[in-house]
Amino acid sequence: MLDDDTPLRLLIVTDAWHPQVNGVVRTLSTVAKVLRAQGDAVEVIGPDRFRTLPLPSYPEIRLALWPRRALARMVDGFAPSAVHIATEGPLGWAMRALCRRRGWRFTTSLHTKFPDYLHARTGLPPRFAWAILRRFHAAGDGTFAATRSLREELTLRGFTRIRPWTRGVDLTQFNGAGRDEWAGLPRPVFLHVGRVAVEKNIEAFLALDLPGSKVVVGDGPQRAALERRFPAAHFAGWRQGEALARAYAGADVLVFPSRTDTFGLVMLEAMACGTPVAAFPVMGPLDVIPGSGAGVVDADLRAAALAALACDRAAARAHAERYSWAACATGFRRQLAPLATA
Incomplete structure (x- = not known):
């Protein structure tokens, strides 16, 4: 060393x-x-x-x-x-x-x-x-x-x-400002952020029976096919910097359906904006979420997403502050x- x-x-x-x-x-x-x-x-x-x-x-x-x-x-x-x-x-x-x-x-x-x-x-x-x-x-x-x-x-x-x-996580950039970002969409807003590719398992999120709206921030080879299959979802394309931070802050829950990520940096970014996370109980989410009050892991992703609505946004922010x-x-x-x- x-x-x-x-x-x-x-x-x-x-x-x-x-x-x-x-x-x-x-x-x-x-x-x-x-x-x-x-x-x-x-x-x-x-x-x-x-x-x-x-x-x-x-x-x-x-x-x-x-x-x-x-x-x-x-x-x-x-x-x-x-x-x-x-x-x-x-x-x-x-x-x-x-x-x-x-x-x-x-x-x-x-x-x-x-x-x-x-x-x-x-x-x-x-x-x-x-x-x-x-x-x-x-x-x-x-x-x-x-x-x-x-x-x-x-x-x-x-x-x-x-x-x-x-x-x-950048606690200055991801600060919770922008709660009105998705004001034109029915609430609650369930968000996914990341590459739109098969390994991200986004279809598992888009196929859920959830109230309100589903938003996908990102792009990739699966986007066109998913847009055709799920026309009710809102595909916002890539965002960076302040625009990405506002996308997180404006959501009610970040849904993280991946089963293959080793960490999932987007979870920390969402939490820093006060947005709780719903995920499967797999590597990454299991290392970040349990016991935090900042999200829910469940083999039933729909149940996790609905339960995450009750999480305290202040608790999500506090948990993210542990990661600098x-x-x-x-x-x-x-x-x-x-x-x-x-």
């Missing part, structure tokens, strides 16, 4: 980066911002700096093409004192190979249960993808995982050197490994 008092030259390599809009990008960009403000030099290398190819069936996600040579030049130009590989895509594998050739220590993080995503999209048995992920992360000095339940699952799947790393980006960045930094073993 690194000395807290020594300025750091941190290189983060990630296949998930701007202009993508998701929890991984928000987490990495915010951690980089916090660490820079504290005096560290942080360089992020993402697909935006390479020739790219759209991911099949998911064109808004672009993958770097043959990045090794250009990546090595970028790395040498920055001269890092620590390396973190955040994803297992083409850039992640290229940086892993570079570190191994040079004998550099590095850390990794697991943000996404990719085997479950792949199974949802292709039907491929998850065990094959888990074997690949295990090989990828085993080469590093530690794998960061956001929740207790994820760390337990990784241990059962043969991962080693697992390190805890929580998440944070400063603590998230500090925990991340302390878990990093110096390049050299000496």
Whole structure:
């Protein structure tokens, strides 16, 4: 682990980066911002700096093409004192190979249960993808995982050197202002925020028999099909910054139907705006919601959504205040490994 008092030259390599809009990008960009403000030099290398190819069936996600040579030049130009590989895509594998050739220590993080995503999209048995992920992360000095339940699952799947790393929320931006955002829609307003893709299980939310209105904030490959199937739902497209905060604040409940997310940053953002969360009792929600008064988990998602209407919005805000980006960045930094073993 690194000395807290020594300025750091941190290189983060990630296949998930701007202009993508998701929890991984928000987490990495915010951690980089916090660490820079504290005096560290942080360089992020993402697909935006390479020739790219759209991911099949998911064109808004672009993958770097043959990045090794250009990546090595970028790395040498920055001269890092620590390396973190955040994803297992083409850039992640290229940086892993570079570190191994040079004998550099590095850390990794697991943000996404990719085997479950792949199974949802292709039907491929998850065990094959888990074997690949295990090989990828085993080469590093530690794998960061956001929740207790994820760390337990990784241990059962043969991962080693697992390190805890929580998440944070911008309590200034997500402040509860904008309760009138969906004033033109019948109440209560049930909201979903995130990629509109099959792995997010949004259909389970849209098919619920609920009073009031359903709103989907986000975009993705499943949007057109879901709009056709559920014409009564309101699809608002992507929102960021203040517009996203107002979307949360204007809702009565955030419904989080995903069964595959490892955390679900949108839950904290909604809670910070005073909006309680309804979710299945799965990884992520089980680590954040029970005992908080900020939401309800139930195998019956409709029951959870209706019960969440009775949650105290002040309690939701208070629970979100336990998660700060400063603590998230500090925990991340302390878990990093110096390049050299000496």
